[in-house]
Amino acid sequence: MERNPMRRQLAIMRQSLFDQGYLDEQFIQLEELQDDANPNFVEEVVILYYRDSARIILNLEQALERKPFDFNKLDGLMHQFKGSSSSIGAKKVKAECTLFREYCKSGNGEGCTRAFQQLKREYATLKRKLEAYFQLARQAGPAETACCRKE
Amino acid sequence: MVLGKGASSSLSRKMVDGAEDMVSNCNDFTVLVVDDDPVIRKLHDMHLKKFGLSAQVVENGKTAVDLCHFGATFNLILMDKEMPIMDGVEATKELRAMGVNSLIVGVTSRDSQYETQAFMEAGLDFCFEKPLTADKISFILQELNKKN
Numbered sequence: 001m002e003r004n005p006m007r008r009q010l011a012i013m014r015q016s017l018f019d020q021g022y023l024d025e026q027f028i029q030l031e032e033l034q035d036d037a038n039p040n041f042v043e044e045v046v047i048l049y050y051r052d053s054a055r056i057i058l059n060l061e062q063a064l065e066r067k068p069f070d071f072n073k074l075d076g077l078m079h080q081f082k083g084s085s086s087s088i089g090a091k092k093v094k095a096e097c098t099l100f101r102e103y104c105k106s107g108n109g110e111g112c113t114r115a116f117q118q119l120k121r122e123y124a125t126l127k128r129k130l131e132a133y134f135q136l137a138r139q140a141g142p143a144e145t146a147c148c149r150k151e
Numbered sequence: 152m153v154l155g156k157g158a159s160s161s162l163s164r165k166m167v168d169g170a171e172d173m174v175s176n177c178n179d180f181t182v183l184v185v186d187d188d189p190v191i192r193k194l195h196d197m198h199l200k201k202f203g204l205s206a207q208v209v210e211n212g213k214t215a216v217d218l219c220h221f222g223a224t225f226n227l228i229l230m231d232k233e234m235p236i237m238d239g240v241e242a243t244k245e246l247r248a249m250g251v252n253s254l255i256v257g258v259t260s261r262d263s264q265y266e267t268q269a270f271m272e273a274g275l276d277f278c279f280e281k282p283l284t285a286d287k288i289s290f291i292l293q294e295l296n297k298k299n
Contacts, residue, residue, distance in 0.1 A: 026282065029282070029285070032285065033201065045190060048190050052188070052189050052190060083188060083233075083260040084190050087190045087194055087282040
């Protein structure tokens with residue numbers, strides 16, 4: 001009986017992630033891959049993303065410390081990061097990646113720096129929200145159906 | 152042939168449901184996933200598992216070329232474009248030069264049309280924007296069935 005309110009809360013939390021633009025349809029693709037044989041697939045992918053992308057973030061930080069900026073290198077790193085972010089449906093993070101790359105293409109170093117700071121904020125915010133979501137999902141227990149549906 | 156974005160999740164689900172016959176034909180297909188992004192590797196591996204396929208997974212084009220050079224054969228190769236050591240364009244060219252006639256499907260982040268065209272001209276059969284979705288995999292497997 002206790003699970004129902006928690007599952008409702010979980011569904012609301014999930015929906016808000018889409019409504020507030022943090023996630024896009026690619027996240028639903030991950031959810032559709034999750035099944036009884038791989039019940040934690042979505043969380044595993046997200047953990048893998050944050051682990052792997054930390055390396056790219058560090059490389060970007062180091063590259064942004066070197067003057068003058070190597071815009072080709074920065075763009076290449078961000079291209080990588082954007083691809084990874086797209087694969088988990090990280091919509092706001094992806095948008096900041098796109099903006100950063102536009103600044104790279106126009107040789108706007110200040111723009112790159114600003115966009116990178118904003119990107120890190122979005123990246124950290126999404127991480128917090130997803131951690132809270134997965135923690136609640138664990139507490140709520142397995143769903144009755146195979147995967148969540150966008151309501 | 153460059154194909155655009157996959158369809159909505161509801162269409163994806165329909166395509167997966169309708170692919171059961173395809174799965175029974177696919178179990179003998181061998182697949183190689185070539186991508187330096189561990190998230191993409193995991194995603195594509197899982198997508199393929201849903202169709203009853205298990206993939207060999209490597210991190211760059213050179214490893215893919217070496218595998219084929221030493222006799223490994225694959226019905227399907229999913230080839231990322233941007234990779235360290237050897238990128239997808241170079242790897243595809245080398246594989247075709249070796250006489251590899253696998254179905255090679257390029258997987259790219261959104262690039263310029265020129266860059267995607269260059270990737271196609273290296274010897275791809277198809278090219279999709281990453282990550283692959285269930286309906287794109289379904290399409291690829293339909294093409295693989297036709298080829299085989």
